[in-house]
Amino acid sequence: MADRPISEFYSYANPSHYKGGSIGAVVARELRRIRAEKIYPLLMFILPLIGFFLIVSTFQERVPHDLPVAVFDGDNTPLSRDIIRSVNAARTIQISQHISNQASAEAWLREGRGYAVLIIPEGLQGSVYSGKAHPVVAYINGQWLLPASLVSRDLLQSITTVSKRLDAAQHVAKGASVNQAAQRVNPIKTDAVALFNPHLDYVTYLVLSLIPTLLQIFVMIMTVHSVGIELKRGSAGEWMDAAGGSIVRALVGKLIPYWITSAALLAIIWVILFQYLNIAIQGSIWLVLATMVLLILACQSIGIAFVALTSNLRFATSVTSFYTGPAFAFTGITFPAVGMPLIARVWGLMIPLTHALSIITEQVVMGAPSSVSLPKIGVLMLFVLLPLATLPRLKGLLLNPQCWGKV
């Protein structure tokens, strides 16, 4: 580069400078660049696959179970042991330790040994059998919200079961039949059903959403790099040369290799989610596929716009980090959008991932009618098309050597 005369750089703006140039030439040039540097295979395959592997491995148990809970049994009677048995039988709870001192309950939690301590006070059985109520106390580690809610639900359920058994015995003693007693202790039975995901499986819930979240990060970072590096290295003119001066040809030629690798990545994702993890697609498989493809294209489009608007690879990469890094929190998957303040909801709507995950949830998990998701497909298309309005600006940058070499 350095030995080319400076006058040659300025001729890029002159249409007569170009002789020929084709998409094929740009593709060939991009392939040479991809082969020359390790960063390309790293961002295209190696890091995404490591990311997918980590996420899939993290949630391989699918549903939290056997979370450690301590118990202080100050009563040590058949009733207290009955309570402990009932608690230990709960799916999410495992009695991991019997503590001998009630005062050490909070320290046990602060040491991070478990999520709750159940305190069974002395004199429980005596009081209850002599017709007095006697409460048991559960200290729950509320800071760990997910285990706290699972453990407190199961504690309540298993202790209520014991309590209701005593209640039913009283009903029977007062002359009710066993069947009547069972109905009287629980006059209103509640069936709670988690529609679409009856076992509250975290793979269907989170892994399905986190993998597209990783995908959008890599696609946008890769696009920003492949375009931005031309400015940074001052090779933009040579790139436009290969494309015969057409920004469309230049971008299409550049992106073709990434379309192919993205398609391969998508195939891998598809196998992981729908074959290996066995997530069943309840709705339209075509809408799911279209969503993934549009998410990739939207991220490429936005990545190009970021380079065009910042005219600097380093800054465009920073902007991409801000945009894609915290995106998941704004999609409403973990904390639903209805509960967010307006500004967070608006920010979420400005991220293609939000719409993509919405469609994926509707079509994979819920099996919603296509009409529910189609408007969001339209929104994703806008995310593909609108950023292209920055192309004239990008072309100007690529042809102006004064914009090259900025770090």
Next chain:
Amino acid sequence: MSQVWTAWIREYKSIIGDRGALLVLVAAAVLYALIYPLPYKEQVLRQVPVVVVDQDRTPLSRQLTRMVTATEVVTVTGVVGSIDEARNQLMRREIGGIMVVPEGFGQAIGRGEQAVVSALGDGSYFLTYRQVATAVLSAATTMGAAIEVQGLVARGSSLGEAMVQRDPVPLITRMLYDPSGGYASYVVPAVLIIILQQTLLIGLGLLSGAEQEGSVQRNDSAMPQENHASWYLWTPSLTASLTGRAMAYLTLYSIHILFFISVIYSLYGFPQKGSIWLIFLFLLPFLLAVIFLGIAISGVFPERETAMQALLFTSLPSVFLAGFSWPPEMLPKWLNTVSWLLPSTPGVRGYLRVNQMGASLGEVWHEWIMLWALAAVYLICALVVARRRRCRAITLLSSDG
């Protein structure tokens, strides 16, 4: 000592002199900390829209509907006749759940038989489902308790006896540390620690990449670059220079921690139970471990953007491996072990206990020692890497003649 001081000041200068580094190491830590908690600002998900399918249409079914509304966890947006109609609304994402009161509900209660009510929550959003199930369950339990007590009294028990018989072993649940059950105070304190780690790693990688670019393009007058590589040459002692660099980041990031605790914590009203000195004492080996890890891995980033490109995705796995959003007991054994190599894993677990739960240093001893061990291991790695680089810089310079 003066060498340490020179390296310290030198590092400040290179951060201030590089807009990219300034953005990552100073602005990003502040910006992320401000925007990340935004979605969770309201803390608790309330007023989840729910539709009631009332096939019973008795005073009792209407009473149950009122009681569900009274929980304020959900809000009843409509009463419809058929499940299909409610299901359509759910599919259109207009509501988060359905309560079905079947025909014969009131009659069963009147006859002293068991009545059934269903809570159908949108299981594709766990928080939504949980709120719907909780609201219906608590309303039905309250109503059921009243019915049972009334029945017992009608059959001759006193009110007091009836109350005791209904629930002889009541459970008193004490939610500790975060009694509001807030989502922000659950997620954000942990994420703040991850933000410290990620911005530090990326910032160190960026400066090192800039330095690599500098040494590669030293003779390129078109790219005026501060020549960081030469600095290693006139620094006589690697240890001194490393100490100086570490001090630079330690001081900068202490300011970030102060900012988090004073501004972010009061902005969102997070509970804060640890003393500032204990927090610093606990986070000291965490910061050191991250700094040395950053220096150790920074050698692999050939350009200033590379660190950000390669490390951005690691934030997500770091969050899920830290153990606050997914119980570490549920991680596969090998992954649980590997996750301890990330400073954020012991860092988040210990920090939450110190600052959110009020643990003493003794109660986070395990994590604290682990962080010192990580700091030591990464320090050795950083020294090896820095030494290799210095040797290479010397060969480069001498070959230039």
